[in-house]
Amino acid sequence: MALRDGWSSPSTVEDQEEEETPLLQEPAEKWTVPPQCCSARYNLAFMMFLGFAVVYGLRVNLSVAMVAMVNTTGMQPLFNGSESKECPASSITSNSSNDIPDQPDGVPRYPWNPQTQGMLLGAFFFGYLFTQVPGGYLSGRFGGSKFLGGGVLGTAVLTILTPLAAELGIKWLFALRALEGFGEGVTFPAMMAMWACWAPPLERARLMTISGAGGNFGAFIAFPLTGFICHNLGWPAVFYCCGGAGCLWAVLWFIMVSDEPHTHPRISDREREYIINSIGSEGGSHGWSVPVLPLVCSGPLWAIIITQMCSNWSYYTLLTSLPTYMDTVLHFDLRQNSFLSALPYLGGWLCAVLSGVCADKLLEKEMLSVTSVRKIFTFAGLVIPAGFLVAVGFSGCSGILAVTFLTLSITFGGISAAGVFMNQIDIAPQYAGFLLGIINTFGTIPGVLAPVIMGLLTKDHTLLGWRNVFYLSAGVSVFGALYFTLFASGKIQTWALKDKEETVRTQ
Template sequence: MIDSLKTNQERGGLCVTVPPQCCSARYNLAFMMFLGFAVVYGLRVNLSVAMVAMVNTTGMQPVFNGSESKECPASSITSNSSNSIPDQPDGVPRYPWNPQTQGMLLGAFFFGYLFTQVPGGYLSGRCGGSKFLGGGVLGTAILTILTPLAAELGVKWLFALRALEGFGEGVTFPAMMAMWACWAPPLERARLMTVSGAGGNFGAFIAFPLTGFICHSLGWPAVFYCCGGAGCLWAVLWFIMVSDEPHTHPRISDREREYIINSIGSEGGSHGWSVPVFPLVCSGPLWAIIITQMCANWSYYTLLTSLPTYMDTILHFDLRQNSFLSALPYLGGWLFSVLSGVCADKLLEKEMLSVTSVRKIFTFAGLVIPAGLLVAVGFSGCSGILAVTFLTLSITFGGISAAGVFMNQIDIAPQYGHYDLLISGFLFICVEICYTYKMQYAGFLLGIINTFGTIPGVLAPVIMGILTKDHTLMGWGNVFYLSAGVSVFGALYYTLFSSGKIQAWALKEKEEAVSTQ
C-alpha cells in the first residue's frame, strides 16, 4: 500500500535529491511568514493589553464600583500597584466601558474575520496567495493606526473598525495554506508550516510585553501607531521578497525548484475534474477537522483576549507585570509548536507511524493536557504564582497540536482542481460561482475550516464578559472549566473520526484513493 505522503518520484522509483535547507527559498518563505504572522497577532492582541489602560474604572458610572475582585488581596509582588489605574500621560483619553462592552469590543475583530475565510481561500488559489497575505496585513495595519480616532468617536466606531481589521486578516491563513500547497514538499510540510504558523505565538509573546511597555511609557494610542507601522513595513518587504510559486521565484536555485515541483508532483498540478459538493459536505474527516479546530480555538481565543483582564482584575498585577506575564505562556507555545512539527516529520520520514496516527496523537496531547492545566488554573484561587504557572504550561503544551489537526486539511486535500463551486456554509447562503477557476483545495478548505473556527473568537469574549461581570473567582473558574471541557470534547471527536489520507473527492479524475492509514 502507498502512503499518502510518498512523493511523486518515490512512486515512480526515482531518487529525490534534497537540496540544502539553510538559506533556501522555501525556508526564507517560512521565515517571512513567521514574521508576518507575528505582526498579524500583534495587530490582533494589542487591544487586549491596551484595554486595561483605555478603561476608566473610577468613572462616575455606578456599574464600575468594585470593578476589581475583592476576593484576592494584593500579594507582596503586586502590592505597590494593586487597585491602581495604569498611569497614562496627560491628555490621553479614558473610557467608561463595562465588562460586557469590553467583551463585545474584543470579539468585534472576529465578526469581520468570519466573512473573508472562504473567499480568501478561493481567491488565493486562483490569483496567488502572496497578494492576499500581504494585502491583508497591510490593510489591517492601516486600520490599526486609525484605532485611537475610532475610540474617540465612540464604541460603535471602534467596533466597526475592529470588525474591518478582522475582515482584512481573514484572508491571511487561507493564503498561507494556498502558498504552501505549491511550496511545501510532502515530507517537509509539518516543519515548514509549523515554523511559519508559530509566528502567531511568537507575535503574542512579543506583543503583550511590548504593548504594556508602550502603554505605560507613551500612552495607549502609541500602541496602535507602533503596531500599525510595523505591519506596513513588513508588507513592503513581503511584496519585494516572495513569489506565489517556485517557478516564478527570481532567486530560487534550479535544484531547489526542481525538487519542490517534482516532490509535490500531481498534488500541485491542475486537472479538469469537477468536485461534487455533496461528498465534500458529507466528508467525516473534514468535519472532524472543523469541529476540533472550533474546540481548540475556543480555549486559545479565550486566553488570547482575556488574560490581561484576568491578570488585572483578579491577580492585581500592574500594567507592566500584567503584559509580561500574559506573554509568557506564548513563548512556550511557540517553541512547542516548532518542535512538534520537526518531530512529526521525523516520525513520518522514518515510517514509524502513519499520517493518521501522527495527527491524532499530536492533536490529543495538544488538547487534553492543556485542558487539565486549565482546570488547575480554576483551582489555583488567589495564588498568582500557581495561576501563571498553570496558564504557561497549558498554552505551552497546546503548541503540540500545531502538528496535528491544524495541518490535517493539507493531508486530506492538497491538490489543485477546476470546478464549479457551490458554497453553502455559515454566513454564505447558496452563493454559486458560475465559472470554472483554477484553485487549491488546501487554501479553500482552510477558508471553510477557519470560518467555523472563528465562531469561538466571536462568542468566547462575549461569554467571558458575561461570566466575569462580577469579577469573582467563581466566574473566572467557570471560564477556565468551560474552555477545558470544550477542548476535551474536540480531542475525543478528532480521535474517533479523523483521517490523514487523501480523500476520494480530492483526487484527480479516475484516480483511486489507494493510501491507507
C-alpha cells in the same frame, strides 16, 4: 501509468486511497533534498513567521491596551462577592489594577463596562468570519502571496486609525475592529494555498509550524511591548507602532515572495526541481470549480472543523482575556500584566516548532502513518492543556501557580500545530487554502462567542466566575480531542483525486 517522475500510481483509486502521502511511497534516500539553510522554501517560512507575528500583534494589542483605555473611577466597585476578598493586592503587585495605570496628559480614557469590553474584543472576529472562504478560494485560484500581503497591509493601516475611532465612539471602534478582521481573514487560507505549492510532503510539518508559530511569537512579543508602550507613551502609540510594523513587513513581503517555485527569481534549479517533483500534481491551482457536495459530506473534513472550533475556544478565550484576568483577579500592574500574559505564548511557540520537527521525523522514518501522527499530536495538544486549565481554576489567588499553569497549558497546546491544524493539506492538498477558509470560518465562531461569554461569566470579577471560564474551555477542548481521534484521517480523500483519476483513465 506513471503520474509524475519519481513515483508510480497504484492501479486503482481504491489502492491509491490507502497511501497516506505520495512521497512516502519511495524511500527518502531516493530524493535529493537540497540544503535547508537559506533555501527559498525556508526563507518563505521565515517571512510567513514574521508576518503572522505582526498579524497577532495587530490582533491582541487591544487586549492589553484596554486596561489603559478604560477609566474605572466612575464605575461600580469591581469586587462585591465573598470571593473577591481572597485576592488582595500583594507586595509584588503593589501597583494594583485598582489604581488607574499612568497615562501621559491628554490621553483619553473611556467608561466601558465589562460587557462593552467583551463586545469590542470580539468585534474583530465578526469581520474575520466573512473573508475566510473567499480568501481561500481566490488564493487557491490566483496564488496566495497577494492576498496574504494585502490582508496584513490593510489591517495595519486600519490599526493606525484605532485611536481616532475610539474617540469617535464605541460604534466606530467596533466597526473598525470588524474591518480589521475582514482584512486579516484572508491571511491563513492564503498561507495554506501557498504551502500547497511550496511544501514537500516530508517537510510540511516543519515548514508550516515554523510559519504558523509566528502567531504565538507575535503574542509573546506584543503583550509586553504593548504594556511598555502604554506605560511610557500612552495607549494610542501602541496602535501607531503596530500598524507601522505591519506596513513595513508588507513592503518586504511583496518584494521577496512568489506564489510558486517556478516563478521565484532567486530559487536554485535543484530546489525548484525537488519541490515541484515531490509535490507533483497534488499542489497548484485548483481551477474555478471545487467539489462542494463531497466537501459537505466529508467526515474527515468535519472532524477538522469541529476540533478546530473546540481548540480555538480555549485559545481565543485566553488570548483575549488573560490581561483582564491578570488585572482584575491577580492584581498585577500594567507592566507585570503584559509580561505575564505574554509568557505562555513563548512556550507555545517553541513547542509548536518542535512538534513539527518530531512529526516530520516520525513520517520520514516510517514509524507511524500520517493519520496516526495527526491524531496523536492533536489529542496530546488538546487534552494536556485542558488539564492545566482545570488546575488554574484551583490555583485561587496564587499568582505564581496561576501563571505557571497557564504557561504550561498554552505551551503544550503547541503540540497540536503538527496535528489538526495542518490536516487539511493531508486530505486535499489542491484545495488546502479553500478548506482552511471553510475551517477558519467555523473556527472563528468561538472568537466571537468566547469573549462575550467570558464577559458574562466574569461580570462580578470573582474567582468563581473565572473558574467557570477555565472549566468550560477545558471541557470543550477534551470533546474536540475525542472527536478528532474517532473520525479524523490523514489520507487523501477520493473527491480530491479527480485530476489523478482522469490521468489514470487516459494512460
